[in-house]
Amino acid sequence: MNIQSVKERFGIIGNVDALNRALNVAIQVAPTDISVLITGQSGTGKESMPQIIHHYSSRKHSEYIAVNCGAIPEGTIDSELFGHEKGAFTGATDSRKGYFEVADGGTIFLDEVAELPLTTQVRLLRILETGEYIRVGSSKVQKTNVRIIAATNENMQKAINKGKFREDLFYRLSTVPISLPPLKERKDDIHLLFRKFAADFAEKYRMPGIRLNEDATKTLLNYHWPGNIRQLKNITEQISVIENERMVSNETFLKYLPIEEKQQNLPMVINKEGANNDFSEREILYKLLFDMRNDITEMKRVIVDLMKNNNLSNHEKSELITRLNNQKDVNYDINNDLKQETNITISDNSFSNNQISSISEPIQDSIEIEESLSLEEREKELIKKALSKHNGRRKNAALELGISERTLYRKIKEYDITK
Numbered sequence: 001m002n003i004q005s006v007k008e009r010f011g012i013i014g015n016v017d018a019l020n021r022a023l024n025v026a027i028q029v030a031p032t033d034i035s036v037l038i039t040g041q042s043g044t045g046k047e048s049m050p051q052i053i054h055h056y057s058s059r060k061h062s063e064y065i066a067v068n069c070g071a072i073p074e075g076t077i078d079s080e081l082f083g084h085e086k087g088a089f090t091g092a093t094d095s096r097k098g099y100f101e102v103a104d105g106g107t108i109f110l111d112e113v114a115e116l117p118l119t120t121q122v123r124l125l126r127i128l129e130t131g132e133y134i135r136v137g138s139s140k141v142q143k144t145n146v147r148i149i150a151a152t153n154e155n156m157q158k159a160i161n162k163g164k165f166r167e168d169l170f171y172r173l174s175t176v177p178i179s180l181p182p183l184k185e186r187k188d189d190i191h192l193l194f195r196k197f198a199a200d201f202a203e204k205y206r207m208p209g210i211r212l213n214e215d216a217t218k219t220l221l222n223y224h225w226p227g228n229i230r231q232l233k234n235i236t237e238q239i240s241v242i243e244n245e246r247m248v249s250n251e252t253f254l255k256y257l258p259i260e261e262k263q264q265n266l267p268m269v270i271n272k273e274g275a276n277n278d279f280s281e282r283e284i285l286y287k288l289l290f291d292m293r294n295d296i297t298e299m300k301r302v303i304v305d306l307m308k309n310n311n312l313s314n315h316e317k318s319e320l321i322t323r324l325n326n327q328k329d330v331n332y333d334i335n336n337d338l339k340q341e342t343n344i345t346i347s348d349n350s351f352s353n354n355q356i357s358s359i360s361e362p363i364q365d366s367i368e369i370e371e372s373l374s375l376e377e378r379e380k381e382l383i384k385k386a387l388s389k390h391n392g393r394r395k396n397a398a399l400e401l402g403i404s405e406r407t408l409y410r411k412i413k414e415y416d417i418t419k
Contacts, residue, residue: 001027001056009055010048013196014189018181022049029176030056035128037113037173038151040180043230049178050109050149059147062106065099070112070404077120079136088137100133100144113150113173114159115406121166124148128172148173183225183232190221193229197236208246210239215250223257380415383408387417 003023006012012023029036030053038046047066054064072080079088083098099108110116116124127133128148132141150173159165183190194212202209212220225231235256239248382401390396398408411417 003027006052010052012045012048013193014186016181016186016189018179018185019189022178022180023052025176025178026052027056029053031058033057033147035147035173035175036149036178037156037170037176038149038178038180039156040151040153041182041228042153043228044180044182045229046151046153046180047109047111049180050107050151053149054107054109054147057107057147059106063103064107064109065103066109066111067099068111070115070406074117074406074409077117078123081120082123082133082135084136085138088135092137095135098133098135100127100146101142103146104144105146107147107149110148110150112152114152114154114156114165115404116165118164118166121169125166125169125172128169183228187221190225190232191217193232194220194236197233198240201237201240205241207240210236210243210246210248212248212253213250216248216253219250219253219257376415379411380417383411383415383417387412 003020006023006027007014012019026036026049036050036053038049040046050066051064054060067081069077078084079092079096079098081098081100083096083101084092086092086095110124123133127144127146131143131145133144134141156165156170156174160167160170183193198209198211227234238256239253243252245252383397386397386400387394390400394408394412395405398405401408403411
């Protein structure tokens with residue numbers, strides 16, 4: 001077999017080196033029973049890799065089960081994976097086989113594996129080490145012969161450091177790691193994917209396929225696609241169904257991009273470790289704001305130090321304060337702020353100890369305020385606001401925050417939020 005035949009069989013589009021390398025590793029590892037961990041941002045097509053591995057393995061005629069660990073409530077996930085006995089818990093009216101029992105001899109794909117509770121991680125580690133497990137409510141040890149392939153869009157090292165994921169389980173799962181590149185790193189593949197999706201939707205809805213003019217094509221290639229292939233496919237389908245014109249202009253194309261992404265003059269910070277932090281966009285905004293305030297505070301310190309040593313001429317004082325005023329990203333007048341805090345005019349050339357003290361105190365207060373504004377506190381405040389807005393309905397609050405309901409439950413418990 002070769003990479004091209006695998007692409008054709010599983011409908012994979014693209015020729016970049018990172019994608020070909022991931023496919024080559026999947027093909028090489030398929031005949032073995034080694035555990036594989038697939039990493040990559042959400043929407044990069046991680047679900048294709050375990051199918052390829054299973055299809056080209058000796059288990060291809062046995063069961064293949066894909067499990068989304070983030071979609072199963074914490075209270076029932078052990079029962080789903082390992083099964084339960086009758087009467088094991090309220091509502092357990094019959095015994096039930098778990099996925100590991102059903103897939104015996106086959107393959108289990110654990111998507112969003114980082115969402116597994118710690119107690120479930122212990123059970124999973126035992127299966128990886130010995131092939132043994134126990135049903136919920138039972139004391140009988142059972143055996144299973146299952147190959148485990150896992151996937152995650154989280155930074156696993158951070159999850160380990162936070163105590164969210166077991167380090168020993170991570171190393172057992174990632175015997176062979178496969179990393180899928182984000183779409184923004186597949187510039188040569190973006191237009192190919194768009195044309196493939198456009199052709200598919202033209203056939204599906206029985207209409208002519210859409211095309212992009214030159215300017216729209218440039219936007220397509222330069223956009224950073226935070227939702228990766230999934231976002232590109234959704235936008236292509238929207239345009240195919242909604243627009244009457246089959247030749248899509250740049251103006252039309254921009255209408256289908258998220259509003260915040262059109263602000264091209266704003267600074268953009270790219271999270272190279274993945275778009276998997278619960279509040280990554282908010283953290284970026286907070287960091288920018290804090291950095292600006294820190295810059296202003298540092299300039300104030302310089303002024304205070306120079307004033308204390310009486311090393312500033314009138315011209316130098318005036319120039320420093322003018323430079324503060326020229327900080328265009330700050331939405332208040334620094335000159336007035338300094339004058340209010342110091343009660344000193346620019347033309348004044350002499351400073352008493354009382355005046356120097358009056359400068360130092362506000363700056364110290366400013367520093368203390370900034371240190372207390374941690375991202376953790378902001379995250380907690382956002383969760384409270386979302387819950388309040390939706391009258392305690394956690395599902396709606398999770399949608400508002402852009403996180404999974406399981407993640408919201410964990411955050412509420414972590415921050416001891418009562419509402």
